[in-house]
Amino acid sequence: xxxxxxxxxxxxxxxxxxxxxxxxxxxxxxxxxxxxxxxxxxxxxxxxxxxxxxxxxxxxxxxxxxxxxxxxxxxxxxxxxxxxxxxxxxxxxxxxxxxxxxxxxxxxxxxxxxxxxxxxxxxxxxxxxxxxxxxxxxxxxxxxxxxxxxxxxxxxxxxxxxxxxxxxxxxxxxxxxxxxxxxxxxxxxxxxxxxxxxxx
Numbered sequence: 001x002x003x004x005x006x007x008x009x010x011x012x013x014x015x016x017x018x019x020x021x022x023x024x025x026x027x028x029x030x031x032x033x034x035x036x037x038x039x040x041x042x043x044x045x046x047x048x049x050x051x052x053x054x055x056x057x058x059x060x061x062x063x064x065x066x067x068x069x070x071x072x073x074x075x076x077x078x079x080x081x082x083x084x085x086x087x088x089x090x091x092x093x094x095x096x097x098x099x100x101x102x103x104x105x106x107x108x109x110x111x112x113x114x115x116x117x118x119x120x121x122x123x124x125x126x127x128x129x130x131x132x133x134x135x136x137x138x139x140x141x142x143x144x145x146x147x148x149x150x151x152x153x154x155x156x157x158x159x160x161x162x163x164x165x166x167x168x169x170x171x172x173x174x175x176x177x178x179x180x181x182x183x184x185x186x187x188x189x190x191x192x193x194x195x196x197x198x199x200x
Contacts, residue, residue: 033191036164036193037084038084038086038151038166042166042189043090043094045186046091046186046189047091047094047095047098049184049186049188050095050149050170051095051099053182053184054095054099054170054172054182054184055098055099055104060105060181063144064104070103071104071105071106072106072107072108072141072142072144072145073105073106073107073144073146073147074107074108074143074145074146074147074175075092075096075107075110075111075146075147075148076146076147076148076173077148078091078150078151079149079150080150080151081151082151082152082153082166083153083155086151088149088150088151091149091151091168092147092149095147095149095170099147106141108140108141108142121135121136121137122137125137142175143175144175144176145172145175145181146172146175147170148170148173149168149169150168151166151167151169152166152167152168153165153166153167154167160194160195161195162192163190163191163193164190164191164193165187165189165190165191166187166189166190167185167187168185168189169183169184169185169186170184170185171183171184
């Protein structure tokens with residue numbers, strides 16, 4: 001009898017907990033500011049502005065005209081020097097996708113993908129792949145420019161009100177000369193957080 005009562009109480013508690021959990025799907029473009037920290041809306045605003053600034057840069061057009069081909073880019077480090085966790089790989093990926101799809105530049109693989117491709121090419125040299133389909137070594141396309149950037153924050157707080165300002169920078173740097181042919185910044189994200197329950 002005691003076990004039945006315990007199980008009955010556990011069932012009631014489980015039902016109460018499950019009733020308090022709700023999920024609502026919203027449009028992915030819906031602006032949501034729950035905590036005051038970096039979110040998907042900030043990502044869209046920053047990436048859209050930086051993509052436009054990069055594609056509007058005359059230096060890419062000048063390079064194509066002078067070399068007779070599209071510039072080749074590689075994604076470099078996108079640093080998060082803010083005081084919160086920000087997945088800068090999502091920002092870098094947004095820039096890479098938009099620039100590549102614009103037809104204004106080509107990208108070569110970097111990081112883990114590049115290592116995986118090299119490993120596959122080496123594996124094809126082991127005698128298991130037909131000569132007609134083996135990927136040749138030493139044929140990688142070198143990049144002309146590296147796309148990199150960073151995210152910084154500035155926090156100001158007084159009593160129970162805080163502001164968080166975000167500063168996002170992206171740049172294209174010549175791998176041969178270290179000359180930056182383009183630098184873009186987006187500093188139009190500023191949030192006022194009133195009565196924060198945790199330290200901003």
